[in-house]
Amino acid sequence: MFITKLVEIFNEYKGEKGAVIPILQKVQDKLGYLSQEVISEIAKFSRMSETEVFGVASFYAQFRFTRCGDHVIRVCLGTACHVSGGERILDEVTRELGVSPGETTEDYKFSLERVACLGCCALAPVMVVDKTVYTKMKLPKVRGVLQTYGENK
Amino acid sequence: MGKINRTSKKRYIVHVCLGTGCISGGSLNIYKSLKQQVDSLKIKNVLINFTGCHGFCQRGPIVDIEPGGIFYSEVKEEDVTDIVQQHLKKGKFVDRLFYRHPSTGETIPCSRDIPFYSRQQRIILRNCGHINPENIGDYLAVGGYESLKKVLTEMTPEQVISEISSSGLRGRGGAGFLTGLKWDLCHRSPGNEKYIICNADEGDPGAFMDRSILEADPHSVLEGMLIGAYAIGANQGYIYCRAEYPLALERLRIALRQMEEHGFLGNDILGSGFNFHIKIKEGAGAFVCGEETALIASIEGKRGMPRTRPPFPAISGLWGKPTIINNVKTLASVPVIIAKGSNWYSGIGTEKSKGTVVFALTGKIANSGLVEVPMGIELRELIYEIGGGISGGRKFKAAQTGGPSGGCLPASMLNLPIDYESLADAGSIMGSGGMIVMDEDTCVVDIARYFLIFTQAESCGKCVPCRVGTRQMLIILERITKGDGVPGDVELLERLANTVKLGSLCGLGQTAPNPVLTTIRYFRSEYEEHINNKRCPALVCKELISFYILPEKCKGCRICFKNCPVGAISGGKKLIHVINHERCIKCGTCFDVCPKRFSAVVKVSGKQIKVPEKPIPISK
DSSP states (O other): OHHHHHHHHHHHTTTOTTOHHHHHHHHHHHHSSOOHHHHHHHHHHHTOOHHHHHHHHHHSTTOOSSOOOSEEEEEEOSHHHHHTTHHHHHHHHHHHHTOOTTOBOTTSSEEEEEESOOSOGGGOSOEEETTEEEOSOOHHHHHHHHHTTOOOO | OOOOGGGTTSSEEEEEEOSHHHHHTTHHHHHHHHHHHHHHTTOOSEEEEEESOOSOGGGOSOEEEETTTEEEOSOOGGGHHHIIIIIIIIOOOOGGGSEEOTTTOOEEOBGGGSHHHHTOOOSTTTTTTTSOTTOHHHHHHTTTTHHHHHHHHHOOHHHHHHHHHHHTOBOTTSSOOBHHHHHHHHHHSSOSOOEEEEEEOOOOTTOOHHHHHHHHOHHHHHHHHHHHHHHHTOSEEEEEEETTOHHHHHHHHHHHHHHHHTTSSBSSGGGSSOOBEEEEEEEOSOGGGGSHHHHHHHHTTSOOOOOOOSSOTTTSOGGGSOEEEEEHHHHHHHHHHHHHOHHHHHTSBOSSSBSEEEEEEEESBSSOEEEEEETTOBHHIIIIIISOSBGGGOOEEEEEESGGGSEEEEGGGTTOBOSHHHHHHTTOOOOSSEEEEEETTSOHHHHHHHHHHHHHHHOOSOSHHHHHHHHHHHHHHHHHHTTOOOTTHHHHHHHHHHHHHHTOSSHHHHHTTHHHHHHHHHHHHHHHHHHHSOOOTTSOOGGGEEEEEOTTTOOOOOHHHHHOTTOOEEOOTTBOOEEOTTTOOOOOHHHHHSOTTTOOEEEEESOOOOOOSSOOBOOO
């Protein structure tokens, strides 16, 4: 039950001021995303209104409010990747999966995100699936990478 | 380059770079395999150690062997056997893994002789690539925490501040405020509850200096933070680090644990009566949180929005208490200044910009990586001597410093000395240390649009000129790159840019227009070419380019036909291939895959090439 997991997290932060962001981070880490019920529980614990908690959460790029896919694909669009064709790689992934950045495929297999710099600029352009980094990407390699994570669609 | 005494009994110490760049290139497997082979062969007197970022990311994965500083680059897992069998067992170097000078072809065995390293002056990065970041013993062996001891036992807070002030150290986060002055302000603020925050919320796309330092040498930063805390009178510190930096966070946590075990953290540190505690706060991904007051709001658990200053955080910051926020590189400089003295430090650099500056050199440069140079170095030396020039023999077009807040410096500025003042005069900023090099294949209008996409999305929305102005600027830039620009757009952009700069509260809005303004200043004709002739001279802007297959060069090999992701190419064996322009998405795959010896696919802008309508047989 998600409530017991929440209580465990809340106990860690009892009496600590300004702890709502670390709480949101831990909860997302455990549950995958922040549902409306979860936000409302966090609000009660933090003695804030639900709108305030959602206001904080929605300000930061890290927080998700919908379920994400089994595999998270991050295409780097840092400046080094941009000048080496990162946008073309993102276009290709978008085309292959049929979803835009920020979206998840219907079968919940893949979520697609764009990120600003993964820090391995010498290997640009770069994409990351879960924790595996694919470097010096070229368009024809995209399909192969996706196929290793199971057929899309 | 400090040799580590603790381990000098060993015949060889092997340092495998486990920075993010080299790990992405597979160095973790190299490290494991080295360990395994040395263990199974029972080779004695060899220590397989690892380090953080070595700096020369372009040639990663890097393996460095002491003694001698033998530098093996672009190492693959298959090479491990040779390193073990030749070098570690027989003492014979594996020559084929040496760095090869790109123009002379000469092999260079030691890192200190490679131009990329030999022209640097590493103060902030002094330990990066030389010590194991997860072992406090390595840091202690190179004199770590000696400055802290000196400060706690021999110096008053006032003396520390005066030492830092006379060194001339300026904040390395971007604005370049004098660190000593800031500390002094906070030290004098009344109250006994004060805070020091290490700003590691590095958000520039294409910048990885702070992350690399935290991954390679976390203790230097932490020691600097303790010295700062002692100087201002803080007992609690925070490290605000991006959550996207898992390795940096992990190494910080390990470092904090080891500090506690050694009595460098907690109550009554080293018996001095000074108490200090550090908490890590993970930034949740908002570029604006690099701004001091926004960062404070974020630590307090609020939306990370900046507020008006004064009061400055040094007077009223976190929870309304006096607070100092210093960048990672600023703090990492502090222990060296204490150890070697302010006279030594202020002897490096220029009149107003003292010390060294770290750049993450990336883009179309031969040697991507992390470099540290004295302030005042010419842009040309940085790009051509250290950076090895432009990759692929192309021509230099511009260098962007300061990320989305900075500007593009054109070829005419290659003689510019790099320091806070001259960069500001050129319309850019020093920033935190990102430097992206662009060649003639980079479109500056597209770059301006790219940075605006970023700043527009990251604007917190508090100030209307920033929120709405960046949006309007982006709309104009988008229409220019799509070929829908109208005369007057450039002037309109300039007017908007100046309004956004004037009417924004924080650094984000005040600097967001810089990439647009500098590209207009130095490359106005390129904007005009897009607007008036619907042509992208760098052949980048998708809507303004077309691909053609030249009938006289096409050999009918079908490679482009097979690789086109949308089936826009028709053709067959021994037939001249033709691109269907209605279907073409201009991804450039055909251009990339067409064998160099044919070079049949061309990219053009602002003109048409006459080609057959349908595939026809190749004429012999």
